Amino acid sequence: MLPNRPRRIIPAQQQAEEIPMGALAQGRFVTLPDGLRLHYIEAGEGEPVVFIHGSGPGASGHGNFKQNYPTFASFGYRVIVPDLPGYGASDKPETTYSLDFFVGALAGLLDALDIQRCVLVGNSLGGAIAIKLALDAPQRVSRLVLMAPGGLMEKEQYYLQMEGIQKMGAAFANGELNDAAGM
Incomplete structure (x- = not known):
């Protein structure tokens, strides 16, 4: 059981009053051994999230999670909210932005901050x-919290399984879309 675990949901207006957003939005920078400079926000003490x-x-860490991380910090967690490479105030190098590149940057940030084990909360690309x-x-990962994560299926497989895409494909194959467009 985690100490100080949130027991109730706090409305955004109330959490903003409890922890001033401006105080948490002030970021820091770390330069990784490969020279990549990452921006991150850090607040609170305790288990790292x-x-x-x-x-x-x-997209940026603060922009994506500004309604979430202050509450975690107020309940006794150490929150780390990075801007991924290519986003926010982090470096935007000319390179291939592969999944391995992002994972390497995140692992480098964890190393630089001496975080051996943490909870990861990932949204979309962050989930992948x-x-x-x-x-x-x-x-290194005690728990995963995934919000609409990317990377679980190849994009083509996912899109082709969507009901709306299947209906549109069938309508196109039957000539229904051409008739509607006057073709």
Whole structure:
């Protein structure tokens, strides 16, 4: 049983009053041995919980988890909220942004912060990164929290199994879409 584990959900307005958001949004930087400079937010003390954001325009750790990590910090967890390489205030090197690249950067951040074992919370791309790190180094991950994680299926397999895509494909094959478009 974890000490100080949240027992109730705190509305966003109330948590913002309990912990000033501006105080937590101030970030730090760490330079990894390969020269990659990562931005991260750190707050609280206790068991480390690392929040890994998803991708997309304007994605960042704080932007993705600003309504979540303050509550965890207030309940006695050490929260780490990095900006992945290529996002937020972290470096944006010209390289291939593969899953292994992101996992290596996250492992480097954990090493730099002397985090041997932690909870990983991953959203979308962050979920895929969390899964891969857990598979590559299970001793480093105490728990996984996955929110719509990427990487569980090949994109093509996933899309082709979606009911809407199947209906659209059938309608196109039957000529229904051409008729609707006046073709």
